[in-house]
Structures are given as C-alpha cells and as structure tokens.
Amino acid sequence: MSLILGIETSCDETAAALVRDDGRVLSSVVSSQVDLHRPMGGVVPEIASRAHLRLILPVIREALHGASVTLADVDGIAVTRGPGLVGALLVGVQTAKSLAWSLGRPVVGVHHLVGHMSAPFLVDDDGGAPIAHPFVALVASGGHTSLFEVAGRDAIRTLGRTRDDAAGEALDKGAKLLGLGYPGGPAIEREAAGYDGPAAEPFPRGLRARRELDFSFSGLKTALAERVRREGAVDGAARAALCRAYEEAVVDSLVTKSLEACRVTGHTRLVVSGGVASNARLRRELLRRAPGRGIEVTVPPARYCTDNAAMIALAGAPALAAGRSEAFDLAAAPYLPVPEHLA
Numbered sequence: 001m002s003l004i005l006g007i008e009t010s011c012d013e014t015a016a017a018l019v020r021d022d023g024r025v026l027s028s029v030v031s032s033q034v035d036l037h038r039p040m041g042g043v044v045p046e047i048a049s050r051a052h053l054r055l056i057l058p059v060i061r062e063a064l065h066g067a068s069v070t071l072a073d074v075d076g077i078a079v080t081r082g083p084g085l086v087g088a089l090l091v092g093v094q095t096a097k098s099l100a101w102s103l104g105r106p107v108v109g110v111h112h113l114v115g116h117m118s119a120p121f122l123v124d125d126d127g128g129a130p131i132a133h134p135f136v137a138l139v140a141s142g143g144h145t146s147l148f149e150v151a152g153r154d155a156i157r158t159l160g161r162t163r164d165d166a167a168g169e170a171l172d173k174g175a176k177l178l179g180l181g182y183p184g185g186p187a188i189e190r191e192a193a194g195y196d197g198p199a200a201e202p203f204p205r206g207l208r209a210r211r212e213l214d215f216s217f218s219g220l221k222t223a224l225a226e227r228v229r230r231e232g233a234v235d236g237a238a239r240a241a242l243c244r245a246y247e248e249a250v251v252d253s254l255v256t257k258s259l260e261a262c263r264v265t266g267h268t269r270l271v272v273s274g275g276v277a278s279n280a281r282l283r284r285e286l287l288r289r290a291p292g293r294g295i296e297v298t299v300p301p302a303r304y305c306t307d308n309a310a311m312i313a314l315a316g317a318p319a320l321a322a323g324r325s326e327a328f329d330l331a332a333a334p335y336l337p338v339p340e341h342l343a
C-alpha cells in the first residue's frame with residue numbers, strides 16, 4: 001500500500017491531499033479563492049496564480065498534519081498538469097517537481113478531468129462506497145462539460161463535450177446578466193428555489209437532436225441577454241422566474257444527454273461530478289428520469305465533486321504503481337486532450 005500526495009492548482013482552488021492507493025483519503029485540504037475573485041465577477045488568472053503561490057506550501061503542510069504524516073512517508077506525488085490556467089497550473093507542477101526531486105520520489109502529471117472521474121472511488125471516515133466500472137461520467141463545472149465512457153481505470157473515451165460554454169460558465173454568465181453575485185450557479189439555484197409563481201417562457205435547448213452528445217450553452221446565454229434587454233431591469237419575481245427557466249434549461253440538457261450517453265453505450269451507471277453536481281434540481285431530475293431507464297446515478301460527496309487534490313492523487317495511482325515518473329521537464333499543459341489510455 002503506498003501513500004500519494006496529490007496537488008491541484010488548475011483554477012481557483014489551492015488543494016493538497018494524502019490518499020492511499022486503495023482510495024482511502026487521509027486528508028484533503030482545499031483553500032478556495034472565491035472571496036478574492038468575487039469583486040471581479042469571475043476568476044482573474046493573475047490573481048489566481050499569486051494566491052496559489054502564497055497558499056501552496058501552507059496547504060500542503062496542513063494536509064500532512066491532517067494525515068499525521070511527514071513528507072518522508074510520501075511514496076509518490078501526483079499533480080494536475082492540465083487543462084487549466086497556465087500560471088495557476090505552473091505553481092502546482094513546479095512545487096510537485098521540487099518536492100519529488102528533494103525527496104527522491106516519483107512524480108506523475110494528471111489530467112484534471114481524469115481526476116474528476118476518480119472521485120467516486122474515494123473513501124473517508126464520513127463515507128463513500130466505491131463503485132465498479134464501467135460507467136458513463138458527466139463532468140460539469142465552470143470550465144468543463146463533458147461526457148465520458150469509463151470502461152476501466154485506464155480506458156476512457158470521450159462521448160461528448162461542450163462546443164462553447166461550460167454549464168457552470170453558462171450559469172455564472174447568466175447570473176451576471178441578472179445582477180446576481182459570483183459564483184452564479186448557487187445564486188441562480190437560490191433564486192429559482194424561492195420562486196413558486198407561474199412558469200416563465202422556456203429557454204431554448206442547445207443541440208437538442210436526440211442522438212447529439214455534444215452540448216451547447218451559448219445560445220441560451222444570448223436568449224437570456226435578449227430577454228433581459230426586452231424586459232428591462234429584471235428583479236423580484238420576474239428575475240426569479242427567469243432563473244428557474246434558465247436553470248431548467250441547463251439541467252434538462254445535462255440530464256437528457258447523460259441518459260442518451262448511457263443508452264448508446266449500454267452502461268447502466270452514471271457518475272456525475274464537477275461543481276454543477278451540487279445543484280439540487282440536477283440531482284432531482286436525474287433521480288426522476290434515470291431509474292425508469294434502468295440507470296443508477298452516483299454523485300460523489302460534494303467535497304470530492306468540486307475541485308480537490310484527493311481525486312488527483314488517486315488518478316495518479318495507476319501510473320505510480322506501474323513505476324512511472326515524469327522527467328523534471330514535466331510542463332503545465334493549459335490545453336490537454338483526455339488520454340484514451342492511462343496507466
């Protein structure tokens with residue numbers, strides 16, 4: 001059994017975790033920068049990089065402390081090498097390489113989305129029941145919206161992806177248009193949940209053809225901008241009604257395409273992760289529409305759905321177990337395709 005230090009700095013969360021290669025999480029520390037970016041209405045890359053620099057060592061120290069281990073106990077290091085913001089990724093990659101070099105331990109680079117696909121295999125004192133392959137994975141966050149077929153730990157195939165905005169990005173931009181705060185997903189969810197008036201006119205669904213597994217959310221955003229312009233400054237009940245219709249459109253696209261991906265692959269398990277997986281309407285709709293089709297839905301605990309380093313540590317486990325270690329020219333890769341075969 002070996003102990004892996006995971007490091008994640010691809011966007012606006014500075015994270016470190018200690019995870020055993022069987023998926024047991026000894027500690028997982030996530031320092032969110034959301035308060036730093038909120039006044040700007042979104043993530044500012046330069047602010048993110050500087051915050052990662054300031055936070056990375058304290059966060060790693062806290063993770064070691066939380067797991068009651070020292071650096072000498074670490075058998076290998078796994079770090080997110082992409083995709084993400086280049087300056088942010090760089091902080092994690094350089095830190096991981098420096099630690100690996102000074103400790104004489106292997107280091108492997110991990111694809112951020114492969115990390116998300118590892119989340120359902122994490123177990124800690126508060127729960128987690130590891131699932132079995134194969135499954136269809138929906139990853140929906142502020143930066144990504146993709147569907148994958150995960151046939152095994154090292155066999156991943158992309159089934160569909162967004163052609164423009166990510167689902168979380170659509171919610172963030174929608175919230176901005178409506179004068180709601182950042183991040184937009186929770187703000188829209190709150191507004192929509194508090195509304196029980198008549199339904200607003202529905203929003204269009206992007207790429208709605210039944211067999212289409214790609215997503216599109218930019219038309220939805222344009223439709224909202226047009227309605228805000230037409231209806232003037234929206235607030236109160238009118239704004240809440242728009243939030244509900246907008247959230248319904250995003251959720252409907254995610255659910256419809258995820259179920260279609262299960263149908264075409266024949267897999268009966270759907271795993272949903274990424275920040276948008278916290279959305280209550282999404283969970284409700286999945287639980288309403290999936291069982292009738294013989295599909296079981298798994299949503300990892302929220303702490304492992306949003307960006308964290310435990311999922312990165314576990315995603316690096318197969319490569320570390322195979323004895324791999326990157327050369328010290330391992331570089332941050334802001335644009336990185338999902339590898340088809342991993343180990």
Ligand code: KG4
Pocket residue numbers: 011140141142143144167168169171172183184185186189274275276277278279280305306307
């Ligand atoms: O995975 P995540 O924490 O970070 C990355 O983007 O990688 O996801 C953040 C995204 C944001 O766009 C945020 O608006 C969205 O997830 N989000 C939600 C909810 N909580 C976070 N969207 C809908 N409903 C929520 N409750």
Ligand code: ZN
Pocket residue numbers: 112116141274306307
């Ligand atoms: Zn993510």
